[in-house]
Amino acid sequence: MIRLRSRSLSALAIALGSLVPSAWTGCGKPPAAGGREDAPAPVFRGRVLAETVPRPEFTLLDTAGEPYDFLEETRGKTALLFFGYTHCPDVCPIHMGNIAAVLNDLGVERRRHVEVVFVSTDPERDTPGRIREWLDRFDPAFVGLRGDRAEVDAIQRSLGLPPSVLEPRAGDGSYAVGHAAQVVAFSPDGPARIVYPFGTRQADWAHDLPLLIAGTTPGHP
Amino acid sequence: MGVWALIVVLAVLYARLTRPATGAGPIRSPWRTISFGAALAALWLGLDWPIGALAAGYLASLHMLQFLLVALIAPALLLLGIPGAVWERLAGRARTSGILRLTHPAAAFLAFNLVVLVTHWPVVVDALMGSQAGSFLIDMLWFGGGILLWWPVVAPFPARPGFGYALKIGYLIAVTITMTIPFLYLTFTSLPVFATYELAPPIPGISKRQDQQLAGLLMKLGGAVVLWTGIAALFFRWYVGEEGSVA
Numbered sequence: 001m002i003r004l005r006s007r008s009l010s011a012l013a014i015a016l017g018s019l020v021p022s023a024w025t026g027c028g029k030p031p032a033a034g035g036r037e038d039a040p041a042p043v044f045r046g047r048v049l050a051e052t053v054p055r056p057e058f059t060l061l062d063t064a065g066e067p068y069d070f071l072e073e074t075r076g077k078t079a080l081l082f083f084g085y086t087h088c089p090d091v092c093p094i095h096m097g098n099i100a101a102v103l104n105d106l107g108v109e110r111r112r113h114v115e116v117v118f119v120s121t122d123p124e125r126d127t128p129g130r131i132r133e134w135l136d137r138f139d140p141a142f143v144g145l146r147g148d149r150a151e152v153d154a155i156q157r158s159l160g161l162p163p164s165v166l167e168p169r170a171g172d173g174s175y176a177v178g179h180a181a182q183v184v185a186f187s188p189d190g191p192a193r194i195v196y197p198f199g200t201r202q203a204d205w206a207h208d209l210p211l212l213i214a215g216t217t218p219g220h221p
Numbered sequence: 222m223g224v225w226a227l228i229v230v231l232a233v234l235y236a237r238l239t240r241p242a243t244g245a246g247p248i249r250s251p252w253r254t255i256s257f258g259a260a261l262a263a264l265w266l267g268l269d270w271p272i273g274a275l276a277a278g279y280l281a282s283l284h285m286l287q288f289l290l291v292a293l294i295a296p297a298l299l300l301l302g303i304p305g306a307v308w309e310r311l312a313g314r315a316r317t318s319g320i321l322r323l324t325h326p327a328a329a330f331l332a333f334n335l336v337v338l339v340t341h342w343p344v345v346v347d348a349l350m351g352s353q354a355g356s357f358l359i360d361m362l363w364f365g366g367g368i369l370l371w372w373p374v375v376a377p378f379p380a381r382p383g384f385g386y387a388l389k390i391g392y393l394i395a396v397t398i399t400m401t402i403p404f405l406y407l408t409f410t411s412l413p414v415f416a417t418y419e420l421a422p423p424i425p426g427i428s429k430r431q432d433q434q435l436a437g438l439l440m441k442l443g444g445a446v447v448l449w450t451g452i453a454a455l456f457f458r459w460y461v462g463e464e465g466s467v468a
Contacts, residue, residue, distance in 0.1 A: 090422040097423055101430060105411070201419055202412045202429070 063132035085122035121164035257302025296367030336366030386459035408437030
């Protein structure tokens with residue numbers, strides 16, 4: 001039963017992910033950068049967006065209760081932005097665990113150039129302390145942010161992501177939150193060109209993260 | 222449900238095969254019945270909840286424990302549990318040519334190792350473990366492969382006078398060596414190889430990589446314990462036989 005529930009939640013998250021506008025679902029190999037037709041664009045394992053998405057401007061409170069200006073704090077870095085919740089049984093812990101495992105392999109120097117930002121879509125249950133405790137299971141350097149539901153929904157919309165959906169409560173009062181399942185990867189030069197849907201494996205992250213950190217782009221201007 | 226059906230079928234089959242003919246004495250001995258019962262217990266333990274459920278979609282390490290129970294332990298105990306009289310009866314009825322070929326040590330060795338390699342190949346695992354039918358197919362391949370593996374060592378039929386204790390011991394040692402291949406692959410690959418377990422809801426206290434390394438170690442160490450127990454038993458029987466013939 002547990003497995004069925006988890007799988008169905010994954011399916012919901014993936015389905016929500018599939019609702020995003022076409023800019024988020026573009027696949028395939030884009031044209032080579034700089035008009036050099038003979039230079040093959042790097043092949044990323046993430047899903048390359050048809051159009052770049054600017055790095056968003058927003059400020060939310062972090063787990064220490066301090067304002068965190070996403071644009072300023074992540075400037076010049078590879079930023080992996082993910083919207084989820086700490087009671088999530090599958091998508092969120094799997095993404096966080098896989099990213100943490102691969103970042104751990106990269107070494108301190110390259111690790112410094114990556115900021116992983118988790119934004120809660122369940123502010124009612126995700127207290128700052130709970131978010132911190134949950135993120136620390138993966139990597140204490142991960143940033144946890146919290147805002148009210150309207151703020152977080154607005155940020156997601158600005159990125160072209162669907163806002164999260166509260167599922168009906170179970171008899172024991174628990175509930176699931178349907179949310180976009182992709183991690184949005186912002187390049188050091190600013191915009192996002194690639195997203196990583198649920199199903200992205202450690203091997204995929206291990207392949208793409210060094211490229212992202214090095215500022216390699218999949219060929220978009 | 223399928224697990225219980227399999228166990229009931231095996232138990233009924235055993236009861237029927239070991240039922241003494243009218244007027245004849247009992248053909249079951251207590252230790253053979255215990256051995257057969259232990260085989261069924263190993264199957265049940267490996268295939269039912271919790272090991273079966275967790276092995277199907279959560280932990281590669283439990284998938285490997287399941288492999289040990291279903292492919293190595295249960296088949297050996299099951300074959301050991303069959304009384305000599307039943308083997309004689311089977312020898313009289315069976316089409317010996319097919320069994321001769323299938324249970325030839327070389328064929329059994331190849332079949333078991335093929336099953337081990339194929340059923341631990343990530344593409345196959347990920348393709349089959351997603352469904353109950355696929356998962357059941359892997360279980361049955363393990364069980365069938367295990368029966369073939371142990372048959373030349375345990376079963377008195379078909380008689381193979383040329384395949385004595387020394388060769389049986391060598392045969393089992395060779396299996397410990399071939400099982401090193403998946404062990405090395407699982408234990409020393411830095412990234413998770415099975416999407417089934419990597420993308421499963423995490424189990425607290427064990428990372429995906431630790432789980433995979435534990436799976437490799439279980440295969441090597443657990444497999445070694447089972448196979449070397451068999452080797453030790455063969456050596457002991459060989460020694461006792463030699464002593465008897467000298468006396």
